[in-house]
Amino acid sequence: MKAAVIVFPGSNCDRDLAVAFRAAGFDVDMVWHKDTELPQGVDVVGVPGGFSFGDYLRCGAIAARSPIVAALKAHVEAGGYGIGICNGFQVLLETGLLPGALMRNAGLKFICKPVELSVETTASDFTSGYSAGQTVTYPVAHHDGNYVATPEVVAALEAEDRVAFRYCEDLNGSVGRIAGILSENRRVLGLMPHPERAADPALGTADGAALFAALAKAGVAA
Numbered sequence: 001m002k003a004a005v006i007v008f009p010g011s012n013c014d015r016d017l018a019v020a021f022r023a024a025g026f027d028v029d030m031v032w033h034k035d036t037e038l039p040q041g042v043d044v045v046g047v048p049g050g051f052s053f054g055d056y057l058r059c060g061a062i063a064a065r066s067p068i069v070a071a072l073k074a075h076v077e078a079g080g081y082g083i084g085i086c087n088g089f090q091v092l093l094e095t096g097l098l099p100g101a102l103m104r105n106a107g108l109k110f111i112c113k114p115v116e117l118s119v120e121t122t123a124s125d126f127t128s129g130y131s132a133g134q135t136v137t138y139p140v141a142h143h144d145g146n147y148v149a150t151p152e153v154v155a156a157l158e159a160e161d162r163v164a165f166r167y168c169e170d171l172n173g174s175v176g177r178i179a180g181i182l183s184e185n186r187r188v189l190g191l192m193p194h195p196e197r198a199a200d201p202a203l204g205t206a207d208g209a210a211l212f213a214a215l216a217k218a219g220v221a222a
Ligand SMILES: NC(=O)CC[C@H](N)C(=O)O
Pocket: 048, 049, 050, 051, 052, 055, 059, 085, 086, 087, 088, 141, 142, 143, 144, 145
């Protein structure tokens, strides 16, 4: 399996994401946001966390207009995998590849700590390595993690089993305590907590490693 990690000015989890992909067996290429093409044969595109363009305008809004985004959209529209973590989730929402928006945390504070999440569905190639309802611990580090969407969108996400992760306790005001969602074809995952920062026991929790391992396995089986 081959992964590409997009790097924006202000990305700060790009290398963490590359390390997590590599540990799961992926070949990884780093791709500068001004590039217009993804490397040949990429299976999954990772949109990393950070503070792209200093979080000006809205988090992810400027990055979503970067030249590489057309290639990202084409990859996803052709059925390719994508994962957006934290700022990467914000970018995916701003591109329209996932529905909804992320607003300022309800408490108006930056939140940086490990949090407990429940795995809401195992019916995706990101979450198939967990058991349904399993509690995992990933860190969060964000000020704009308050997920909002229209009631119709939230109802569709729930009805279609597209809520991938939920905060076990209200963290930031997100509707339905939603922490991560899947695209309609279940091949794009956006989430605020950081599995790549929880992918090695040396980091305090290795709960995130199963996500990358499941994705690698799905590719091998395909
Ligand atoms: N760790 C991150 O990716 C930060 C995300 C975003 N810039 C925020 O603070 O909301």
